[in-house]
Amino acid sequence: MSLPGALSQFDTHLVQPIDEDVNHQWRVARRPDGNVRPGDFGMHIEPIPEPAEGEVLLRTHYLGLAPVMRMYMAGTARTGDATLNIGDVIHGRGVAQVVKSRHPDWREGEVVQGQMGWQTYKVSRMTSQEKFFRMPNNGLPAALGAGVLGMTGLSAHAGLFACGSPREGDRMVLSGAAGGVGSMVGQMAANVAGCDVVGMAGGAEKCAFIREHGCSAAIDYKADDAEAKLDELRPEGIDLYFDNVGGETLEACLERLRMNARVVLCGSISEYTSEEPFKLANYTRLRATESVMRGFFVYNHLDRWEEVMEDIAGWISDGRLKPVQDIEEGFVAMPRALANLYYGANVGVQCCSVRGEPEEWL
Template sequence: MSQYKEILLTARPDGKPVGPHLFEVINKGIPTPGKGEMLIKQTHMSMDPAMLGWMTPDEDSYIPPVALNTRMRSSGYGEVITSNHPDFSPGDNVMGMMGWTEYTLSDGKGLNKLPAGVDGETALAVFGLPGLTATQGLFNIGKPQAGETLVVTGAAGSVGSMVGQLAKAEGLRVIGVVGSDEKTDWIVNELGFDGAVNYKTDDVASKLESLTPNGVDVFFENTGGPVQQHIFDRMNVHGRIVVCGMIADYTAASPAPGPNWIPLIKKRILIQGFAMPDHLHEAPRLLSQLNPYVAAGKIKYRTHVLDGLESAMSALNLFFTGANKGKLLIRL
């Protein structure tokens, strides 16, 4: 087989569910790497909420959007097939931005070689963007202290589940906000969270109050939506709010307003938004912060795997409904 498939972004999101009408699947001949290049066969593609932002031009965004009629952007995991690059050999497992494609050429820039034995699911679910994001946001912005209380939204998601487990390992009381009883069960009974709020069925304010008797010191925000104000109301003096994602508001025509700022003064609260492209150059340091927790068996994860390149085209909708269970991946 000398052909492979690749998917181009051909239209901007139009308010309808993201699907094949925004993309074109093309067939291409498998290329031969030039000087200093290598050919990679991608085996796993990571699907992340940030990709929704990459599809739409926005002068405020932190990285340029994907240009129309070019390969859709994503990070992934694969194997080096042939290499003219001095640092990579056939059989090496690599992770990096490869896009929606079965094969890609690379000059090695932005690509990380993984230790043997780290499979694609672990790589993308733990050491990829979710792990880097959780580590940067929790430790370097949230600055958690043993004995404090953390609340994380999107708690069963790839970032949220890791934030909660890292905070538990640090000795915090950890409460997760989720959207189903199945997710409640997973984060409490499998991951060891101290409690969960199901924002779809619980009385959020009273449940939060009973689960955070000492208030909230760190609020790790992955979702936005009405639950935000309730958590904000529970913040303690000198609390830290890490703003990582606002998935509930991304598609709203006019996003809901946020909390009034008076409590920021009364409680001297910090709010810090962040995005990983600012910190990818720190990846080695972040991975060394994260790795001891993984090595000590503190980090469990689960993946939601879809099969085949074409399944990527509709996969992003799962973030809006919360229907994915665990890190969303495409297996090629």
């Protein structure tokens, strides 16, 4: 199925205003089989909840999307939040404003980033499990909290700096370079760490995009012989490989490691809809080159949240990082926004605008 035809299933997402007098939720209607389809999602409408003592009422403004959300729906996620059951509200982080507070530590009007779920309102006790953070009113759009100044940003920063240990002059390869994490990693690696980055993306437009966002060269995995291009662009091998896709791409890069190389395992989207995990045949290249391959889970890096967000906001302000968020409009667009990730339709961080920017922001 071609990309336009695949996504046309979701064209019922046409922008519609939400009813401010009720709470809209997207729930799991069935387990996804392969790429997500419209029938996997069910819309539920219920009264807006009232906060009890020690609780706040949050109104959603933006929601972020990540490939792992399909895994939660399918019951195949091995890390993070609990697997979802049929009828559960789909997990997801986003940006919200406190509109009613009966909690001593939170004021009405504050804007927060945290585990909202796919819904337009939420009552919360603001516990550590929901991992809410105040968003500073620093002149940057609140929308960035749904991705660039959110979990996507933390993933990019932690994966590159805490796990990849980039060095100036590193010959780097980055897969999924036009995606949410990849579009940030490419810029951080080139403009902050001083690496030379070869990015991998699908299609001429995405390859042009990544060359404007940190990558000195691009490999079009849809049109190029990827292994031949790796040999052409990295004839001396790879010092640092940041992996967002897994599978055969990971295997090809392992074959081309230099001595003491580093491999960061961030994602494996090429395998998420496969029945069997990819069996990596050449992991012994790590021994031969005395290299390190390291995976990470973003929630294990939450203790560095404020430090990382300060770094990213600073790089945005000084021009070293151009935030790119691919925003679908309207809460009813959430299923399509998730589908974009699996059909390769997004560029940058995939988000959904539920209400747009808060009018007033403490």
